[in-house]
Amino acid sequence: MQLSEHFSLADLVKSDVANRLKIKNIPNEKEINCLGQVAKNILEPIWSHFKVSFVPSSGYRCLKLNRVLKSKDTSQHIKGEAVDIEVPGISNFDLAEWIYKNLDFDQLILEFYKPGEPTSGWVHCSYIDRGRRQEVLTYSDQTYSNGLIG
């Protein structure tokens, strides 16, 4: 099932950890709808701008998978509202900055990025239909800071 031009539902539910532990990581209709919104409003514009093929490293996570990954129960990944992304050849800081300046998102987090190491960490981005917060954070050393710090 295709969610948008370049992204399939399989792209947004795949998980090596789920496969290995035989966790059924299957979103319901509402969650699939949210994943479609993320694909159209976040992933496609990134693809169009950077013109590089990429697949999110994490999208939908059922509660069980999310807990195995030691993510909080409040994670937007559980609702199909968030993706973790890296674009080959693009620094994760530059990717986060481009999203910040160009996209309408709910929450953007530059996670585990180490200045001077372009491929370190990843970019977490969420999208919701209404009431988007446009919140921008950097997460490292178990601490959230406002804005993008690189």
Ligand SMILES: [Zn+2]
């Ligand atoms: Zn994430």
